[in-house]
Amino acid sequence: MATVETIGIRKHFGDVVALDGVDLESKEGEFLVLLGPSGCGKTTLLRIIAGLEQPSAGDVMIGRLVVNHLPPRARHIAMVFQSYALYPHKSVFGNIAFPLKAQGMPKAERAKKVEWAATMFGIERLLGRKPRELSGGERQRVALARAMVREPNVFLLDEPLSNLDAKLRTSARNELLQFQRSVGTTTIYVTHDQVEAMGMGDRIAVMHQGKLRQLGTPQEIYDEPNDTFVAGFLGSPSMNLVEREDVIVGFRPETFLPRALSTAPRNASVRFQVRLLRVESLGSDRLLYGVLRGPSGEQQVIAKLSSTVPLPVHPGETEEFVIATRDLRFFDRDTGLRTQARSFSL
């Protein structure tokens, strides 16, 4: 077991700055999710940690040791690639046994170990097949089994579920999480899917344009976003961001309620006049799309209501919506960074 730490990691490919000074520290045995939009540098960071790529500057530490100069095999990490990267000419058994063979483990012991890993992921009966004879979900399990068979100190996973269909993804997510809990190996998991990140991560590291924007538990990231990027990236739909004077006021759609449904006292809430455009039903929830008139023109806002409450408002009309003051977040208009709560004119 080990922790992973990156110190001031920078990486550029020619003129492209992929990573712009990333300081990240994982805790022992935790499931750390790297979350960010496509192209923000997640894969690059993971590859640098794995030793497949050299940083332009900065240090990688695994288990409190600087490993910059070590090749991947000496870092005791295992990596699962987005494509799974199974060896197409080897059977499932051969794939899972490969890391053990590279370690020089004797044949009999190897077979036992492969058996154990295959059982762990429920793929015992696939051991004789070739990767091309497997479904997407089976390939993903083989990739996981191959990664964990030699019991690495750190698990690095690059969007391992993104090639699965939605239903399979949910069950695979649970299995993966259960497995990680049972072995307790420090894991860094890359995804661009915020639902996956929220559901799986002990902590989430949100990245944007090669920078680490925020590191915290899913709840912290969701409730107390550091900046407008994080606020806008998480939640579906994401936080409403409304410009007022020199601040941006943020509030989650589920805290934004028609007056009839709000229990917030008048002196601890703010009220907006919203012209309701349209109501969208998502089954369990309803999304209310509206516009809000402000000093700098109209702004789109979204409210989210449970389908179990009757709808007290009607599309096409202007209604009063309420937010409890404690649910408001404030961001600097120029830097986008979180600022102190303050009063503002509606």
Added chain:
Amino acid sequence: MSSAAPARRRAYFLDREDWLGRVMIAPAVIYIAALIGMPFFLALFYSFSNITVGTEELHFVGLKNFRAILDTPGFQVALKNSFIFTFVSQAIVLILAKILALSLVRDFRGKWVVRLLIILPWVAPISLGAIGWLWMLDSIYSIVNWGLRAVGIFGPSTWPIWLGLPKLAMASVIAVHVWRLLPLATIILLAGLTSIPRDIQEAAAADGARFWRQLFEITIPMVLPIMGVAVLFGIVFTFTDMIVIFVLTRGGPFDSTHVLASLAFFTGIEGGDLAEGAAIALFLFPLLVAVAFLMLRLARRSEVT
């Protein structure tokens, strides 16, 4: 209505895949029949006759030509040489091409210059290249010898006559042929190597494989189909080829470097005995059939996977 009917008939014909297919493949079939099939059957026919360059009437002589050539020592040497020439040069080409391709997949400064230099022997006309080698291996002016002496590998009394001694001549011919085939083999293997996903190479590295394990367990098995095609192609190409021998040694010294192709040429065309030449050339046939069979199997296998 009247103008629509022929148009519809034409459209109908174009939609008939069975007929359209036959029509489209016909030129290729005719071409092969005329330029490959005809000469082949002509050679087959000649080999059972007593034809010479000046023949006016032709007689069927059965297996006489075959019996005659089988008994000549020249033929036996040529048959043996064909195999040595083909398999030794292919083995060397394969190893060197693999090394070159492995170094060329990496990124380094000036890579394009190296690539250009490597491809050069292939684009230069082979007869010119071989004539260049003829000078380089010349008994008096050989710059190979001068060079090796200058760097001190050859002592003052060492001065091999490359093309004048049977063993050295065979080695020289093989070396020049290797020089000639290496570019293509390298490029083919390079294509094979670049087609291996980077992820898979990296997965092997992350799985702890060192260079040799990665080479023999991942890289080579994955380029094996392409390597197979390159080798089979090289075998066919080498087995039927005689340009290097023709230019460098003309089969000498003492007919020690003849291969089947050159012997057939010198007997049939230069010597005028078309029948015997054809009979010699026919000995190429069994090996070529075997190789063609293997190639088709390989192509099928990589189609299925």
